[in-house]
Amino acid sequence: MDKQITSEFSAAKAEKAFGPKELLIIILGLVVIGVTMSLGFWQLGRAHQKEALNQQMDQREKAHPLQVGQAGIDLGSDVWRRARATGEFASQWTIYLQNRQQDEQTGFWVLTPLKLAGSDRYVMVLRGWIPRNFQAMNLLAPYQTPQGLTTIDGLIAPPPSEWFSFFPEPPGQVIRQNVNLSKYAAFHHIELLPYVLRQSGDLKDGLGRQWPAANTGIGTNYGYAAQWFGMSATGVVLLLYFLYRRLRKARTLGEAPDQAMPRAS
Template identity: 80%
Template sequence: MLMSEKAFGPKELLIIILGLLVIGVTTSLGFWQLGRAHEKEALNLQMDQREKAHPLQIGQAEVRLSRDVWRRAEARGVFAEQWTIYLQNRQQNEQVGFWVLTPLKLAGSDTYLMVLRGWVPRNFQAMDLIKPYKTPQGLTVIDGLIAPPPSEWFSFFAEPPGQVIRQNVNLQKYADFHHIKLLPFVLRQSGDLHDGLGRQWPAAKTGVGTNYGYAAQWFGMSATGVVLLLYFVFQRLRKTKSKRGAEGPTAPHVL
């Protein structure tokens, strides 16, 4: 007597379980990316509202970076031009150059605010030759957005705290070196002031489209897994049915 083959043995059941696991994981990752996209949309809306809100007066109003980041603000004071630093390898319009940062001594205070003033191109023949630009003298008003300190890039060498052209800047170490009180954020200056500095800053908004793209990829993988799993199950059922048909009816037992 021929033994009829089972459609789903241990091997087939293991494949089905693994397939369901892959489908579950990819679907979960797709929904996680959708959640991240919705969070970023809410954050972008919040950033738009902050940018359009009435400007904060730095030195008069309390500023908390976690609450006020990317909010428009104004500061009155005098630039400490002698303490200007240049962060190298910063790009604008696909050109390499420097970010220019100068501390501003706030009016009526001994506190300083680091102003990210703009960008200047690099001179590839002489890196330490900075293209001329203008610095306001005396009491001036700076308009811009409250921003986090510039991100620190990886470097093989530790930079002296007083170095002018540098890769990174740590605001606290900078303040300690110059013996000043420095606020823990920067003001990213806005506007075309015809001072020789470029201010075409990258958009501060988060990339919502990237998350939607990743979500589509994960859901696509999940859908592909469903199709392949259904095809596998269908093929096993059809193959088993064909074999059973080829075997013919089972002969009755004769006592």
């Protein structure tokens, strides 16, 4: 009789070790582990996609150059593809994008539209970089612009990213923070291609062309993946510790009555 009472008492205590509250904690822990692990694998997938994009960009850069104005160039499929354009610079429409850096120095990006040979269309050429004069911003460093028909080698690039600005800039402003190609073309009444030809090569013309490599953020994705997997591993450890403590407590409660209650002789 005493043994039966002890057994029932132990079972009741063991059941209390995993009551509704404990079960809810276990379920929430599993959800957190599953979500953080899924996010970690998602970040890994993004990193792998960007690695494939980098390889594709390398292949495009090494491919045979396209001819701007003669080849059907699409920014989505041909971005960072090597290209060549022949025409004349419209130097009177040159603009300077400020606060652009090269070798940790602040300066300007020089952009000049090139009128394509045998065509009324233009392509915006990101020609290079010049340093800023901090005593007089309007005093620009000297550089050379080819006269007459010239051939430009470079890469097909997206338009310069637009930075935040508190004040709108007039379409005809020469030194500016941003440029919108469609608005620029409308202001000058020209047909401008929807991409930029980023000029390459050291031409001894006073312009720097140490362009930064395209940053696809692979390291950031791997960093986020490590953080999510770390959170997932922490969740697993905490959940296992919680289960261990509850099971140990249940076993302790189950053994205690056997020691306290007298045995029948």
